[in-house]
Amino acid sequence: MRRIDVSLITQKVAELFESVNYKLSDDVSKALRNASEKEESALGRRVLSSLCENMDVAENEQIPICQDTGMAVVFLEIGQEVELVGGYIEDAVNEGVRKAYEEGYLRKSVVNDPLERINTKDNTPAIIHERIVKGDKVKITVAPKGFGSENMSRLFMLKPAQGVEGVKDAVLETVKAAGPNACPPFVIGVGIGGDFEKAALMAKHALTREIGSKNEKEEINSLEEELLSSINSLGIGPAGLGGSTTALAVFIETYPTHIAGLPVAVNMCCHVSRHRSAVIGED
Amino acid sequence: MEIKINLPTTKEEIIKLKCGDFVSISGEIYVARDAAHKRLMELIKEGRPLPINLENEAIYYMGPSPARPGRIIGSAGPTTSSRMDFAAPTLLDMGLLVMIGKGKRSPEVHEAIKRNGAVYFAAIGGAGALISKSIESSEIVCYEDLGAEAIRRLTVKDFPVVVAIDSGGRDIYG
Incomplete structure (x- = not known):
């Protein structure tokens, strides 16, 4: 003991x-800085460069x-x-x-x-x-967790026959509805399976994953990549003012579920995707 | 091209602004969000006077983080405007000319913007530390008990925004 x-x-x-609250984890800040170089829209680049400047001001002056x-x-x-x-x-x-x-x-x-x-x-x-x-x-x-994005999160109780296509539609529908309200570019946590509350908890927990990390399950990793690419084709862009950077990452967690159900929870998070861990008891 | 405006201003100046214009705001604006809007609407319903005069004024939908000692304000970015849609048409009809926030508005707010020759600006959501640098003074006007949701009066200088809905009803979010 x-x-x-x-x-x-x-x-x-x-x-x-x-x-x-003053400094994002390195994975998120790096993803934002990379996005500001790759963004196709001039207005989008302007927004992303403001967001990068915002991170610097926050860190240097200790303002959230x-x-x-x-x-x-x-x-x-x-x-x-x-x-x-x-x-x-x-x-x-x-x-x-x-x-x-x-x-x-x-x-x-x-x-x-x-x-x-x-x-x-x-x-x-x-x-x-x-x-x-x-x-x-x-x-x-x-x-x-900020509520601008939390308010745009959704839970779907799909039918098993809707399968992976139903999951994709649910995620895209949520992202489209979130649009500018949830402060894109987003990080999107998705929980698939379990039951009503398990799906939501997985979606929330998924948001704590490091951007750039691969999903352990190969087919889920491919689904994450496919969804990210579809989302970035929607044109919502930084701050919802148009562009090719609508999301920085899609993270999925799954769990066994009931023969009659296919729960899908989509937890939206803005670009201020804050998570940090510590372990007590490490020698 | 960036257009500079000083607030409060007049309808004549506001109707010149077009959807998508970059605007740099200086001058004085009010700050109010959910709970303050609820109180204002209750006063209006009861036919009582408001604690602020809305004529030609601007409301920024925002609830700042606390200022560190020696600072004017904490982080101060926009909150989601649609939560204020229940009140905006009434306030616009009472003379409010400018709203600053982020995200989409309801059809009723669009109509009220057109009807009154008003404007809705979008500021960058999640850039609250950067925006705080445009704020030169901040004082609580009323509803201090609401904490971060109190009504404030800010003096801003070169606060960058985009015209999201212009007085003709054109909307940057499509």
């Missing part, structure tokens, strides 16, 4: 949320890349040989969020209740997805 004090989790969560510093999504992979001490882990995560959003001058965008809508003023509660895994470490992945 490895004993981990949850105060360490608070500290890591705070560090990760602060830093990822986007004012929507998101709802605080946290994935925790907790090794089953870990003993957590010093408090309740979800309290520790929320304390980390509170600290980052207060001390990091990040926007507090969370309301207490979806209908009453009073701002909680510290961006808590976080959305926490815990999974018990093998081993004696804790992996924390933070992914602050």
Whole structure:
């Protein structure tokens, strides 16, 4: 057993949320800079070069890349040989969020209740997805999620007979409807299979993958490449003002499903695709 | 070609702008988003006066991140305009001339823009750090309890936008 004090989790969560709001991970910033060289439309290149300049200003002056510093999504992979001490882990995560959003001058965008809508003023509660895994470490992945793109996400309960063509149509339909509202160029997370909530969770988790990484399943990797190419032919372009860069990546996760169903979730993310991880317990 | 305008301005100046024009905005603008629009609409429904005068004014759909000490404002990019479509036609009919945000608008907003000779500008979504450099002052006008959603008055200099819907109803998003 490895004993981990949850105060360490608070500290890591705070560090990760602060830093990822000022500086995108290298894969995303590299993808944006590459896109600004390859974009075919002059207006599109102008938008992309502003987005690159925006990343520089954010990093140099420690201003959030986007004012929507998101709802605080946290994935925790907790090794089953870990003993957590010093408090309740979800309290520790929320304390980390509170600290980052207060001390990091990040926007507090969370309301207490979806209908009453009073701002909680510290961006808590976080959305926490815990999974018990093998081993004696804790992996924390933070992914602050802006709602301009979240609002354009969709869930489809397709019929099995619709197959892969149905999946492609669902993704393209979602991207077309998102258009300029969701701040293209997008990163698109897709969950296929499982059930209603599993599909949505896979789509969200898929957004934390590194741009440029290949899907382990060859046929799914080809589907990702095909979808990316179809999406970039739609002409939506940077900021939705036209061009050949509508998405930077399409990431798919799959899971076994029921004989009667083919759930497909499409989680849209803007170009400010923020995710960062840390592992506690690595010697 | 970039057109420079100073806000607030007049209808005569606004109707010269064409869909797709690059415009560089200087002057004073209001900031309001979802919760502030909801309050304004409630006041209008009750026939009570508004805390701001809309005549010839501009509203930027935005909710900034907090300013660090010594700074004017935090990150300050546009939010999705369509969430304000429920209120925009009424506000345009009351004299609002300019809206700044991102993304598509409803057919009702198109009609109200044409009817009133107004304009809808798009700023670059997700470029909030860069846009903050165009902001020279920021003060809360009302609804401070709404936090990031309070109504603010900004002074901007060379804030870059594109004409997304012009006074004739032409729309850059097709």
